[in-house]
Amino acid sequence: MKIRFLGTGAADWREPVNGEFRALSSTLFDEKLLIDGTMMVRDRITHPEKITDMLLTHPHSDHFDLELIRSLAPIRVHAHSSWADRISGEGVEVVPFEYFESFQAAGYTVLPMEANHLPEPHDEGAVHFVLQDGEKTVLYATDGAWLLTREWYALTKFSLDAAIFDATIGEGYPGDYRIFEHNSIEMLRIMLRTMRQPMFAKHNASGHIHPVLKAGAPVYLTHMARTLHGPQGEVDASLRPEFCPAHDGMEVTV
Ligand SMILES: [Zn+2]
């Protein structure tokens, strides 16, 4: 699975800082499946005609942009049923989904899971996704804070080859108010320690024991806030090799 990070910034990125810039978060899988995105990344999509499907995590304006969606038509757009009716456009096919009901998109099997994140007016769904292409299994978990119990139970059935996490809050920043809607590096460390331990799969009669995150599986960080992270060089120096902090344009193969 080839993953290209088109944008790796949280909502506070609007202009460059000291010559560095992160567009609002958007990630492209094998050129054909896009997760989230705004017009900030439109010029970075080199083969728009190859994108058949888009998954939307939630309707916050740093993730959902009708102008981008319409510019990519014809396209199938998958969003949670609580707000899918806000998406429209010529050549835009809207496919609503429900939490924990898997579906097919661009050749992937996708499981949408309820995330710990609340778009206003607080009755709309925010989701994380597990993507499977038949060989690899990847978790896409932004936006969101500490995993909800239901999501954790669902994850125990998988052996992830990689995970992509919301890392809005960088190293340090104790007391930051965002921890109830976004992750900090400290929170990620605690969750990942458990994700790497052998676990019983919940609700799985086989009782198979395995780590949710395979040994050596990379953890990519995205959705980094402008005010809560240093420049990329500093982020890399402090977080690698424990994490792989993404930057705009970074491409990896899982
Ligand atoms: Zn966001």
Ligand SMILES: [Zn+2]
């Ligand atoms: Zn959000």
